[in-house]
Amino acid sequence: MQLDREDENILAGEYGETRQKMMEILVALGKVFGAEELVPITSAQISGASYKTIGEWGLEWLRNLDARVAVLSVLNPVGMPRDNWRDIGISKEFADKQLAVMDAYRKLGVKMECTCTPYYLYTNLTMQDHLAWSESSAVSYVNSVIGAKTNREGGPSALAAAIIGKTPKYGLHLFKNRMPQVTVEVEDSDALHAGHFGAIGYLAGKEVGNRIPYFTNIRASRDQLKALGAAMAATGAVALYHVKGITPEARLPTFAPEPSEKIVIEASEIESLFKEKEIDAVAVGCPHCSAEELLKISELLAGRKVKKPLYIFSSKGVKDANAGIVSKIQKTGAKVIEDTCIVVSPAMDKFDTIMVDSGKAFAYVPNMCGAEARLGSLEECIEEAVR
Amino acid sequence: MARGISGGKGTGELLVSGEAISFLSGVDPETGIVIESGHPLEGKSIGGKVLAFPHGKGSTVGSYIIYALRRNGKAPSAIINIEAETIIAVGAIIADIPMVDKPEKPISEIPDGSVVTVNGDTGEIIVE
Numbered sequence: 369m370q371l372d373r374e375d376e377n378i379l380a381g382e383y384g385e386t387r388q389k390m391m392e393i394l395v396a397l398g399k400v401f402g403a404e405e406l407v408p409i410t411s412a413q414i415s416g417a418s419y420k421t422i423g424e425w426g427l428e429w430l431r432n433l434d435a436r437v438a439v440l441s442v443l444n445p446v447g448m449p450r451d452n453w454r455d456i457g458i459s460k461e462f463a464d465k466q467l468a469v470m471d472a473y474r475k476l477g478v479k480m481e482c483t484c485t486p487y488y489l490y491t492n493l494t495m496q497d498h499l500a501w502s503e504s505s506a507v508s509y510v511n512s513v514i515g516a517k518t519n520r521e522g523g524p525s526a527l528a529a530a531i532i533g534k535t536p537k538y539g540l541h542l543f544k545n546r547m548p549q550v551t552v553e554v555e556d557s558d559a560l561h562a563g564h565f566g567a568i569g570y571l572a573g574k575e576v577g578n579r580i581p582y583f584t585n586i587r588a589s590r591d592q593l594k595a596l597g598a599a600m601a602a603t604g605a606v607a608l609y610h611v612k613g614i615t616p617e618a619r620l621p622t623f624a625p626e627p628s629e630k631i632v633i634e635a636s637e638i639e640s641l642f643k644e645k646e647i648d649a650v651a652v653g654c655p656h657c658s659a660e661e662l663l664k665i666s667e668l669l670a671g672r673k674v675k676k677p678l679y680i681f682s683s684k685g686v687k688d689a690n691a692g693i694v695s696k697i698q699k700t701g702a703k704v705i706e707d708t709c710i711v712v713s714p715a716m717d718k719f720d721t722i723m724v725d726s727g728k729a730f731a732y733v734p735n736m737c738g739a740e741a742r743l744g745s746l747e748e749c750i751e752e753a754v755r
Numbered sequence: 756m757a758r759g760i761s762g763g764k765g766t767g768e769l770l771v772s773g774e775a776i777s778f779l780s781g782v783d784p785e786t787g788i789v790i791e792s793g794h795p796l797e798g799k800s801i802g803g804k805v806l807a808f809p810h811g812k813g814s815t816v817g818s819y820i821i822y823a824l825r826r827n828g829k830a831p832s833a834i835i836n837i838e839a840e841t842i843i844a845v846g847a848i849i850a851d852i853p854m855v856d857k858p859e860k861p862i863s864e865i866p867d868g869s870v871v872t873v874n875g876d877t878g879e880i881i882v883e
Binding site: 389392393397399400416421422423424425426428429522523524525 | 761816840
């Protein structure tokens with residue numbers, strides 16, 4: 369891999385041991401994946417932020433690092449909301465460790481946002497941006513809906529890219545590797561409603577695996593695309609998808625023709641995922657709610673009281689920017705929680721059956737929360753919570 | 756010869772696994788003993804050995820387990836992979852363990868129990 373003189377100096381240790389190690393990581397990954405050069409990135413999203421995953425040794429490694437990130441960097445969701453962890457039954461012992469992990473990242477210059485939706489905070493992302501993001505749904509959204517370019521990074525590789533400000537140029541950073549590999553057609557797509565997109569992603573991910581799908585006949589809003597991509601990244605390993613006439617790369621004149629292999633998602637398969645079930649809690653915001661989704665929830669809840677536990681997950685940034693709406697929601701008895709999520713927070717472990725509006729959460733709740741999951745649209749979820 | 760992935764030189768007795776290794780839940784970070792049930796190296800210590808295996812598997816958190824092994828003095832003295840991937844490459848770098856991959860000659864040609872030196876800068880594998 370070609371390095372410029374400055375990078376060679378970093379590798380030689382002239383800018384300290386931490387930067388040297390980080391450059392060693394990038395060079396090694398460049399070799400492993402056959403990159404020819406490093407490409408500058410404009411932001412990073414770092415996984416390995418929950419104490420539950422990285423543990424004592426990950427924390428010690430982080431604490432021993434001595435450098436500052438070179439680009440705007442945030443974290444993946446962590447195991448608890450930083451301020452209100454007592455509210456969701458987190459032990460002090462865990463909280464202390466989790467706060468220590470966040471503190472270690474803060475010392476490296478990482479912005480204290482713990483979210484799977486960094487794209488709501490960096491609103492000026494374009495197709496020209498190269499990124500080093502980690503969380504599967506964020507990677508899928510930013511690649512597909514924005515057309516920016518990122519591979520799915522691990523914790524240390526994203527941190528290395530954040531500190532150096534570059535990442536090895538391979539995989540999805542190269543336009544030639546972003547062409548669709550399989551066509552996906554959705555039966556009766558005119559009859560779809562917003563709640564169906566997570567279900568379509570849930571089904572498509574299983575069929576598509578790690579290939580790049582090309583949806584040819586759906587119309588979807590950004591929030592619907594978010595739900596679609598998140599679910600596909602959960603049941604498959606989809607880091608990029610295209611939607612005919614909608615996503616930016618699919619609208620380029622140089623875009624590839626429809627792949628000949630075609631998968632059809634049948635209307636009856638989609639419907640069969642929406643099964644009635646007795647539930648004891650409702651959780652929405654997987655991925656984290658947008659401002660529009662929070663507004664919609666507040667409208668659905670207006671003048672009503674929550675009768676079953678209703679957890680709404682969003683990022684601290686989006687919550688703070690919509691404080692009025694959040695306060696209206698919380699007055700109904702619902703909890704709006706930042707920094708963490710349905711999947712990584714122990715808050716949901718105490719329930720037996722959880723209703724979700726997310727294909728991704730539907731895929732993960734059984735294993736990650738040890739509960740049954742019921743899928744519904746956002747409207748149905750809110751209805752259940754106030755019933 | 757092989758390809759250098761993580762720099763430095765390490766010497767030790769060669770320990771070969773024909774199967775991939777998951778460090779998270781597959782190796783005890785306190786003792787360096789392989790604990791994955793049914794693994795060909797189950798019950799063996801990798802501490803101080805030149806550890807040869809095809810590639811990593813399992814969780815990416817495995818990188819931190821390799822770091823933990825180093826801090827506990829139970830890390831391999833060098834790693835040889837057939838095909839490096841992210842978990843082991845990152846783990847070797849953050850734990851300062853010399854590592855190479857893509858050895859030109861099959862590791863199985865090196866007699867069992869040989870003392871081997873791996874140079875992660877030049878990619879050399881020297882049998883003493």
